[in-house]
Amino acid sequence: MNTPNRVVITGLGALSPIGNNVDDFWDNLTNGVSGGRRISHFDPSEFRTHVACELKDYDAKDHLDHNTIRRTDPYSQYALVSTQEAVEDSGLDFDEMDPYDTGVIWGSGQGGMETFEQEVRNYAENDYSPRFNPFFVPKLIINMAPGLISMKYGLMGINYATVSACATSNTAIMDALNYIRWGKAKVMITGGSEAGITEASFGGFSSMRAMSQRNDDPEHASRPFDKERDGFVMGEGAATLILEEYEHAKARGAHIYGEVTGAAMTADAYHMTATHPEGKGASVAMTQALDDSELNTEDVDYINTHATSTPMGDISETKAIASVFGDHLDTLSVSATKSMTGHLLGAAGAIEAIASIKAINNNVIPPTINTENIDEEIPAELDIVLNEAREQEVNVAMSDTFGFGGHNAIVVFKGV
Template identity: 55%
Template sequence: MRRVVITGIGAITPLGNSVKEFWDNIVAGKSSAAPITKFDASKYKTRFACEVKNFDGEKYFERKDLRKYDLFSQYAIAATEEAVQSAQIDFSTYSEEERADIGVIWGSGNGGISTFEEQVSLLYQGDGTKFSPFFVPKKIEDIAAGVISIRYQLYGPNYCPVSACASSNTAIINAFDTIRAGKAFMMIAGGSEAPITASSIGGFNAAQALSKRNDDPASASRPFDKDRDGFVLAEGAGALILEDYEHAIKRNAPIYGELIGTGQAADAFHLTGTPPDGRGAKLSMRKALNEAGINTGDVDYINAHATSTQLGDLSEAVAIEAMFGGSSKRPYISATKSMTGHLLGGAGAAEAIICILALKHGIVPPTINTKQLDEAISKDLNIVLGESVSADIKYALNNTFGFGGHTATTLFKKFEE
């Protein structure tokens, strides 16, 4: 099997519109939650979110073309541009035949939800026939993958996996499998969301999923805390360039890390809830370790899915304890959604970048806002609270779980020649 390395990374997040700004704020333990500015949320139970700040779509598109792209596609292009630049790639130097072996797999759980809202609103305000010609291509989840391939003229595998909040981790897994199978030598993978809209807030409120800590948004996301009351909705994108190791070495590419194992499974339990025994999470983590050929004692760091919901956090904690409880060395654990909020389908890619940089720099990010661990969560879990810690880490595991019981785990290794 081919080795797969990460040669480029890009991020648009509530903590910064570049990888450097994003990582610096993660390490510093900053919260991005604040009152919603994208619409009037005064009548909603939750009136705050983690919004991307100071994003300018005109940096990436002509003004006349912006109306063709929903914000989630704009975020996708922006993150991909940074990833391509950091990978030091000029796609124009590749022949058409070579670009047939470079593809894009890009995840999203909601696609153009704001576009959908706008058009449905106009539909009921008018005579029922007024639609934008861009309505469907702006709305559909797969369009970001298509837009990226069009921009760079990439003819390889191109599609969008939709597995709710596991979508971008699923995209990374699929890209990894594609390269390992010899069906491409380079893939752009990641995910994006722009879900801070009235229907998203209203829908998640109805599902009792969001925090209602309106008096103190910055501390609302508190994974594993006994007083956690739901997640904080977020937006943004994460992009990774995955590349065959031999090709990367041949072109003297920068290498940020190596992807060595992946796992996917299903809870087969509930539409939105997670099983008390964390069976799906255990399965996907076990499969990732098996594919990588390492043991539980080798894992140094886990970026937990941990969204700050009552059932979800507990289920994952039980799964981690069941998997790693017998190890002589306990992995560090951090729940970075305490800072970023929950990017839904974009979360896995953003957190993959955190794992990669944690390995590269030897820094484990913190879990902020968690004051007192839930008594039901094992005290033996090595959760990093409050501040980042320096550590020599070689293997990092990234968990993502989605409504419908989808679980996806990626396992990264510090790059070594």
């Protein structure tokens, strides 16, 4: 059996509620800046929840031409913006490459939700006249984001979208990793985007009572592990990673951020929206991801937790961590960056992958903010980085994601 190709990260791009590029995102993340505010996209007064982590000082016209904006949904626009930064960061010149050597695997949990909402509303307001926008379907479908990326850069390799709710972009990263390992691609553009802060999407989550109702204190609404947490805070944005076969990256003198050593995915087979109470599927996925990486529990320095600030989810994940890393919890640090970014749904794994990679590059662990009193059901031996970033050697980082439907997707990164 042939030895699988090594896969490294050579480009990063981010569009987040706490920074519209990677540098600003990382600076605000390590300084504990909250992206939580009262919603401005629409009037949330009729909903239980009024807070979200929206993009700030962002205007699509600063990045994209008029026709692209007119013909695409914001979730695709976010994907194009973060990918442009990542491609520029990578130094790749696709004109000098075989177009079939590069592919795109992209994730989104909801896709063109704004487009769907607007078109159905227009249909109803016009006496149900069947005069839909001819771009309705192309703007709506989730696979359009990777399609648009491929068209922009002339990439003719593997191209599709993944959907696994809030585990989505980790699934995309895992698939991209494997195609390069198998020799099916030299370079893969991967990540996720979400533009779900719309009345329909927001209203649905609000009616589920899944989101925080700390409306009078938006900046402190996302509070993972805290005994007073009352739900997640929705975020929006995108993040892109350029994955590249190691020898290909080395030959062109690319800057290498780190290596994707392994990944794994399991299903809870338990509940539509709730995680398994003991984190059964999550713990198996963590173990399998380490096995895939040929690493041991003691090798992991940092876990960027999924930790959405929901009462059940935070507990089940930390129980899973404790069960897998039990003998080595004293050398393991964890934090929840959703306390600052909010929950980017299908883009969560990608933005948290960047946080994990930057932690390795800078030997700095971003903090968990807003957590004042840790829930008694959170394993006491867990070392949660609170309030301030911690300078600490980080060689290996694990990124956890979990999604409605019982999806568990774990990715492991290592310095090179």
